[in-house]
Amino acid sequence: MLPDPVLARPAAPVGPIDDEARALAQDLIDTMRASSHSVGIAAPQIGVPLRAFALDITGHRKASSCHGELVLFDPEIVRAEGRDVGREGCMSVPDLTGDVARATLLVVRGTDPDGGELVLECDAFEARAVQHELDHLDGHLFLDRVVAADRVFPRRAYR
Amino acid sequence: MTTEVFITAVGRDRPGVIAGLTGALAGLDANLEDTSMTTLGGRFAMVLVVAVPEGTSTDVVAAALAEPAAALHVDVSVHPADPSDAADDERGERWTVSIHGADHPGIVHGVTQGLSELGANVVDMRTRVVGPPDRQVYAMTLEVSVPATTSAETLTARLDEVAAALGVECSLHPVDTDIL
Numbered sequence: 001m002l003p004d005p006v007l008a009r010p011a012a013p014v015g016p017i018d019d020e021a022r023a024l025a026q027d028l029i030d031t032m033r034a035s036s037h038s039v040g041i042a043a044p045q046i047g048v049p050l051r052a053f054a055l056d057i058t059g060h061r062k063a064s065s066c067h068g069e070l071v072l073f074d075p076e077i078v079r080a081e082g083r084d085v086g087r088e089g090c091m092s093v094p095d096l097t098g099d100v101a102r103a104t105l106l107v108v109r110g111t112d113p114d115g116g117e118l119v120l121e122c123d124a125f126e127a128r129a130v131q132h133e134l135d136h137l138d139g140h141l142f143l144d145r146v147v148a149a150d151r152v153f154p155r156r157a158y159r
Numbered sequence: 160m161t162t163e164v165f166i167t168a169v170g171r172d173r174p175g176v177i178a179g180l181t182g183a184l185a186g187l188d189a190n191l192e193d194t195s196m197t198t199l200g201g202r203f204a205m206v207l208v209v210a211v212p213e214g215t216s217t218d219v220v221a222a223a224l225a226e227p228a229a230a231l232h233v234d235v236s237v238h239p240a241d242p243s244d245a246a247d248d249e250r251g252e253r254w255t256v257s258i259h260g261a262d263h264p265g266i267v268h269g270v271t272q273g274l275s276e277l278g279a280n281v282v283d284m285r286t287r288v289v290g291p292p293d294r295q296v297y298a299m300t301l302e303v304s305v306p307a308t309t310s311a312e313t314l315t316a317r318l319d320e321v322a323a324a325l326g327v328e329c330s331l332h333p334v335d336t337d338i339l
Contacts, residue, residue, distance in 0.1 A: 037338045062337070089338040097336045125337070132339040142339075150197075150285070153302075155249075155336070 003092050003141060004047070010139045011042075011049045014073040017115040021052070025071040025113040028054035038091050040129050042136030045092050051075065053133035057126050064124035072118060075110035075134060086128060088142045089155055099151035100142050102128045161210040163192070163240040164217055166224070170233030172203040179227045180205075180235070187223050188212050197285075203233060208240060251280065251304030253334035256318065260327030262288050262297035270299070270329075273321040277314060280304045297327070302334070 014021050024043060032041045032054045040055040056069040082104030089097040106127040112118040122130055132142065146152050168180060177196060184191065189211045196205035211220060217237040228235040258270055271281060283302035290296045305314055315331060322329035 039337075040339055062335075087334060087336045089336050091338065128337070129339050150195075150283070 006044050006047055006049050007092055007136065007141060008139050009044075009049060011044050011051045011137045014050050014052055014111070017073060017111060017113060021073060022113050024048060024050065024052055025054070025073075028052065028071055029069065032056065035091060040133045041091070042133045044136050044139075051137045053137065055126075055129055055133060057129055060125055062125035065122040065126045067120055067122065067126065070118070070120070071113050072108070072110040072120070073112070075108045075130075075137070077106065077134065078109050078119070079105070079107040080131075081105040084124075084128075085147055087153075088128075088132060090132070090142055092136075093141055093143060095155055096143065097153045097155045098142050098146040099148075100132075100145045101147055102131045106130055108134070160213040161190070162213050162215070163242065164209050164211060164220055165238040165240045166205075166207040166209055166220065166235065167238070168203065168205045168207075168228065168233045168235045170203050170228075171231070172198050172201060173231075176203050176231050176233060177205065179231050180224060180233070183223045183227045184209060184220075187215060187220060189215075189220070246280070251306050253282075254279075254303045254305055254314065254331050255334055256299075256301040256303055256329065256331045258297070258299040258301075258322065258327050258329050260297060260322075260325070262290075262295040263326075266297055266325055266327060267299065269321055269325045270301070270318070273317050274301075274303055277309045277317060278306045279309060279314070 027046065028041050028043065031046055032038065039057045039060060040053060042053040043050045052071065052073045054071045057063050057066055058068050080103035083101050084104045085099050085101045087097050088100050104127055105123050108120045108130055110118055120130065135141070135145065143152065181191065189209045192208045192210055194205065194207045198204065217239055221235065221237040224235045258266065267286060274281060280303065281301050282304050286297065286299040288295050288297055318329050318331060
């Protein structure tokens with residue numbers, strides 16, 4: 001199976017939030033809830049090439065900062081600090097995992113579904129999850145970020 | 160329909176070895192599946208699982224590789240691959256084990272023997288010897304699939320015991336994967 005080409009292309013800005021954007025936000029939340037395995041989803045993963053993602057790491061054992069359920073449009077990184085390597089998997093690449101370095105402190109600014117500015121300051125696991133989703137908006141998969149050639153692993157979780 | 164073969168290649172490391180060997184394989188309509196290549200002590204080492212059209216014998220594959228291999232100064236062997244040899248380690252819990260210390264014979268054997276006695280399976284191993292000839296350091300990293308019947312305490316205690324007997328340091332941690 002091929003990761004879909006939409007995942008390899010940078011997504012387009014959403015701009016002012018309208019009904020269509022709000023419907024997308026709901027779609028992202030619904031898709032995220034329907035999948036018990038992941039804590040976030042980016043619009044390109046549901047075939048929508050727009051800069052939007054949903055996230056909810058509530059209750060995750062590695063959560064430090066936790067903003068609960070959120071949808072963010074047109075996010076941009078304001079600050080990124082620190083570095084930690086962790087093993088990630090992705091719903092769009094079901095049969096592999098890989099060791100990826102991410103910033104441990106992240107400040108991201110974007111727009112929320114009400115059209116207001118949302119600034120997220122997150123760390124640790126939430127920062128990792130946000131960076132993973134931001135990568136999708138830029139056309140990157142975790143495979144593009146693995147720290148070394150021998151740090152990609154087969155995963156047969158669904159067999 | 161296709162059949163799988165294992166190909167191993169070891170020898171001189173220089174640009175062009177993989178390109179040269181895989182070019183010969185493309186000529187056989189072969190498709191590379193899982194592969195691993197690294198340099199060991201500065202020398203080229205590669206293992207490939209290759210799907211070839213059914214009916215292509217290991218001799219035919221070896222013959223296709225003979226000339227490029229000789230020109231590239233690598234030794235190539237072709238082995239039949241038996242699909243029933245493929246193990247299923249996915250039910251085990253994954254741990255990363257790191258060992259380092261003064262180099263001497265017996266480290267890999269001691270550690271892997273200890274692991275196999277617990278039913279643990281090594282799924283990836285990398286060792287390197289570094290440092291000046293009179294003070295060589297051995298560094299080993301293993302990824303291990305541990306059955307549910309072996310607890311973290313048992314695994315840790317056994318490896319600590321093995322490491323102490325071998326005069327090396329050991330650290331281990333469960334591999335933690337997050338689906339994001």
